[in-house]
Amino acid sequence: MRRISPPVSSLIVVLSVLLFTSGALAQVWNNVGPYGGDARSFADSPSNPTHILLGTTNSWIYQTDDGNRWTRLSKISNSDTLVVDHILFDESNPNRLLVGAWRLDRPDGGVFISNDGGHKWTPVADMAGQSVRALAQAPSNSKVFIAGTLSGVFRSQDGGLHWSRISPMGSVELHEIESIAIDPVNPQVIYAGTWHLPWKTDDGGKTWKNIKQGLIVDSDVFSIIIDPKAPTVVYASACSGIYKSTDAGNQFHKIQGIPSAARRTRVLKQAPSDAAMVYAGTTEGLYRTTDSGTTWTLMTPKYLIINDLYVYPKDPQHILMATDRSGVLESEDGGKVFHAVNRGFSQRQISSMIIDPRNPATIYVGVLNDKQFGGVFVSKDAGQSWTQISAGLDGNDVYALAMSPSGNLLAGTNHGVFRLRDGSFQDVGDRLKAETHRVVHYHHRHRVVTRTVRYVPDGRIDGAVRSLAFADGQWYAATASGVYTSGDNGFVWKGRPLQRHDAFTGVVASGNMALANSPRLLYVSKDRGQTWQALTLPNGWTHVRHVAIDPSGGFWLGGRLGVAYSANQGQSWQSQNVPMNDISGLRYDSGMKRVVVTSYDSDLVFGINPQAKNWIWWNPGWRTHVVGSSDGHLVAATLLHGVIVQAEKQTASGGF
Numbered sequence: 001m002r003r004i005s006p007p008v009s010s011l012i013v014v015l016s017v018l019l020f021t022s023g024a025l026a027q028v029w030n031n032v033g034p035y036g037g038d039a040r041s042f043a044d045s046p047s048n049p050t051h052i053l054l055g056t057t058n059s060w061i062y063q064t065d066d067g068n069r070w071t072r073l074s075k076i077s078n079s080d081t082l083v084v085d086h087i088l089f090d091e092s093n094p095n096r097l098l099v100g101a102w103r104l105d106r107p108d109g110g111v112f113i114s115n116d117g118g119h120k121w122t123p124v125a126d127m128a129g130q131s132v133r134a135l136a137q138a139p140s141n142s143k144v145f146i147a148g149t150l151s152g153v154f155r156s157q158d159g160g161l162h163w164s165r166i167s168p169m170g171s172v173e174l175h176e177i178e179s180i181a182i183d184p185v186n187p188q189v190i191y192a193g194t195w196h197l198p199w200k201t202d203d204g205g206k207t208w209k210n211i212k213q214g215l216i217v218d219s220d221v222f223s224i225i226i227d228p229k230a231p232t233v234v235y236a237s238a239c240s241g242i243y244k245s246t247d248a249g250n251q252f253h254k255i256q257g258i259p260s261a262a263r264r265t266r267v268l269k270q271a272p273s274d275a276a277m278v279y280a281g282t283t284e285g286l287y288r289t290t291d292s293g294t295t296w297t298l299m300t301p302k303y304l305i306i307n308d309l310y311v312y313p314k315d316p317q318h319i320l321m322a323t324d325r326s327g328v329l330e331s332e333d334g335g336k337v338f339h340a341v342n343r344g345f346s347q348r349q350i351s352s353m354i355i356d357p358r359n360p361a362t363i364y365v366g367v368l369n370d371k372q373f374g375g376v377f378v379s380k381d382a383g384q385s386w387t388q389i390s391a392g393l394d395g396n397d398v399y400a401l402a403m404s405p406s407g408n409l410l411a412g413t414n415h416g417v418f419r420l421r422d423g424s425f426q427d428v429g430d431r432l433k434a435e436t437h438r439v440v441h442y443h444h445r446h447r448v449v450t451r452t453v454r455y456v457p458d459g460r461i462d463g464a465v466r467s468l469a470f471a472d473g474q475w476y477a478a479t480a481s482g483v484y485t486s487g488d489n490g491f492v493w494k495g496r497p498l499q500r501h502d503a504f505t506g507v508v509a510s511g512n513m514a515l516a517n518s519p520r521l522l523y524v525s526k527d528r529g530q531t532w533q534a535l536t537l538p539n540g541w542t543h544v545r546h547v548a549i550d551p552s553g554g555f556w557l558g559g560r561l562g563v564a565y566s567a568n569q570g571q572s573w574q575s576q577n578v579p580m581n582d583i584s585g586l587r588y589d590s591g592m593k594r595v596v597v598t599s600y601d602s603d604l605v606f607g608i609n610p611q612a613k614n615w616i617w618w619n620p621g622w623r624t625h626v627v628g629s630s631d632g633h634l635v636a637a638t639l640l641h642g643v644i645v646q647a648e649k650q651t652a653s654g655g656f
Contacts, residue, residue, distance in 0.1 A: 027622040028647040029634075031072075032383035034365065035642070036327035036340065036373060037347025042310035042320060043087035047094040049313050052320070053118060054328065054345065055084030057104070058640045062345050067320070070345035075113045075376065076121040080623075082642060083106060086135035090159065092142035098160045099299065100135035107131045107150050113160055127154065134180040139186035145461035146190055148177025153192050153205065165488055166205025167192070174199055174208055181224040184229050187293025191234065191249065198236055202251050214252035218415040223268045227275055235267035235278065242280055244293050257296030258287050271310040271316030279335070281306030286321060286335045299335030303372060320337040325373040327475060346642030348374075352401040353626040353637040354409075360591075361631040364409060365643060366398030367383040376401070376420070378410060383645045387602055392425030393418060402468035402591065404475070404489070412465030417477060417490065428461075428490040442500075455572065461493055464503070474514075474528045478504035483516045485529035496522050498532050508588075510549040513569070518542045522557070536574035538564040546586035548595055550610035556595050558586030563597055565613070578606050578615060584603035584639065596627045596638075605636065620644055 030036045041055035054062040054070060057081040059441035063073040076082060076099055086100035095133035103108035104233065111127040114120060127147065129605045134148030145156040152167035152175050167174045179193035188204040193609060198221045220237035227233035235243045236252065242265055243252040255607070258265070264283040271277040279289040284302040286309075305324035312318040317334040320341070327342040348370045361382045367374035375390030376398055377477055400412035408422040410428065418425035463480035470476070475486040477493065481505040484495035509515075514525040522535040537544060538557065546558035555566040563576040563583060580599040589596050594607035594616075605618045605627050622644050624636040634646040 004301065018325055027619055027621070029622060029636070029644040031344070031346055031377075031622075031638075031641060031643070031645055031647050033344035033365075033642050034066060034348055034379075034386040034388070035345050036325070036344050037345070037349070038324050039307065039322035039327050039345070039347070039369070040083060041085050041087055041308045042315075042322055043089055043097075044266040044310065045089050045094050046091055051506075052310060053087050055099070055348055057083050058103070058347070059084065061087065062165065063118070063276055064344075068318040068341055069343045070328075073118050075538050076101060077123070083111060083602050085133065086243065088135060088145075090142060091137060091139075092559065093157075093368045094157075098135065098137075098145065099322060100132035102131040102133055102150075109149075109530070111135070111160060111163070124160060124163065125510075130154070130241050133176075134193075135579070136180045136182050138182045143633070144178050144182070144187045146182055148180045150176050151178055153180070153190070155205065165465055166190075166201070166511050167208065167449040173210070179221055179224045179236075181226050181234070184228045185231060186224060189248075191224045191226070193224050193236060193238075195220045197221065198224065199251070203595070209251040211245075211252075213250065213253065214245075215243055216254075220536075222264070222266050225268045225270055225379070227270065229275060233292075235270075237268050237280060237650075238265050241265070242268070248641050255293045255296065256291075259281070266306060267308050271311045272313045274316040277316045277334075279309050279311065281309050281321065288335055292620045292634060299331075299526055300329075300338060304329070316519055325370040347640065348642040349640060350626070350637035350642060351397070351399050352404055353635075353643070354401045354630065355628045355630050355635070356403065357406065360629065363635060363643070364401050365637060366401045368397045368399075371395040374398070376409075376425075379643075382633065383635060383643055387613075389420065389423065389425070389567075391423065392517075399464060399466045400468050405470055405473075406489070409467055410490075412468050412477065414464045416461040416463070417421075417465050417468070419490065432498060448455040466503075466505040467507045469507045469514065471514070472511055472528070474509065476505040476507045476509050476514055478516055480504075483507055483514075483529065483532070485522070487528075495529070506546075506547050508547050508549050509552065513549065514554065515547045517557075518566070519543050519545070522570065523655065524555075526569075535570035538575065548586055548588045550588050552610065554610055555611075556586060556588070558583030558597060561594075565606070572635060578608065580604060580606065584623070585627070587626070589628055600623045600639070604633075618646070620646070
């Protein structure tokens, strides 16, 4: 149970239990994009090649039956941090699947099994905590599975239920396994690619030998494939290029034709119906050979980062590419022409969202980590379709979006503030004006005081801008170097760091009042940002994430410990009894006339009446952090899955 600050009525306690113990209260909210994002891995059903699964970077698996539209199938774990790099359909039972997963932030992960086509997953106890980077099923024995982890090689001989290590414990060489391949005839023959050259066993792991002849020393081996009709032919992709062996790995030779700039080849795939055709997915595009590796041709632009490939069994020219940032791309001519097939698949990390107050059907969202595939997206039909607006942003991350009083869209990025004009973003501000300094000179007993003004040479706020606000003609920007203000529509900015080491992440304004926060500090200005005073955080609080000011001048905070309110401009604080902590979003919404609150720990959305301090709630069924109203429907930015829209009109599920 999440902590609720007393006093709490028994009614709220009962309701809290109901809210957090069942998904039955979830309403219908639809994911509407913008589609795309990071796609990691493919798998197709042995009984139905058009039924394809797609792994992600946040524990979710998507599915498609027509290659055109994706739907969320399931989540393999309660964690949102598992990278699903390997999905296997059990060759002996198409309803049975195994997944190998790992975590980005620490050595962790595991093997998960589903017996119902991927709807429900069970972790395998023997592999708990293992960072699984490779997973393969023996072609000649469906009971045998091999997993490569950061700590070594593991084998299961009972269909994945139980596992044991087959690489030497504590080996200084045979660890950090990135790729696995099993001989198509003899399951005792196993190849393992590590972060430092490939290895091979001919006896099921009793003995291992380093197969490095012909490879550049210390090559990271990302992928190994074996020709199913000629098992002595082995391809290996590494950070130093692509290699081929015709004698089962005893000697490799480097394949020419792929430049060193694209040498990080993440995946190799041989066409099932054409052994001479092999695709190489690299960090700089897709390469293809049609003559068993003698010559290679770059098929796509170099900006594509390819994580996995799917080659349709009956058509070697028909492929899918799982990419960083651009989602799934399809080609029906071997990669010469490709297009996105992402409908229903949204792994966008939405940082900010704003709804045009003059046209509520128009929604703008800012995206993180997507480079040229990101920036800002706009929908003019309440989320049904999206258009990317990235010209002028130069691939910058968008941390904040705001609409100026004159109707101009502003974007706070990791390199300053940009304004949308004529379909392109332009730097805001001609000069960044630092605070005036007093300089005192003494001339023959006379004290002469002069004032100097310093300007930033490049004429812009160049640091990260996390928040933007407007009030009574004054503009505010919370930046990595302090809080800045502009009284001339962003032409000149002035300000200073409020704390030497704290980057400010939020700012809100109302009238002459402004409230700004860093993760650890809170400041108020009562004179349009000219001077700032530090405020004491609520009792027990050490961090604050979000701030808001309601129309009556009440201050609101959101943080790890929940929601707090001040009626006296931050001189004292009252904890609010909203049944959630670890707040992911808090803002005053003028359309709903409520302070809207979301949490990292819950799918729920709460709307607090700032006068009565009671609340209503919705259960979208997704973790969100920004919620607003568009064209009569609630719309929300999720933490990892793009934008969702309420199917019905904006009626709440309850209120207290």
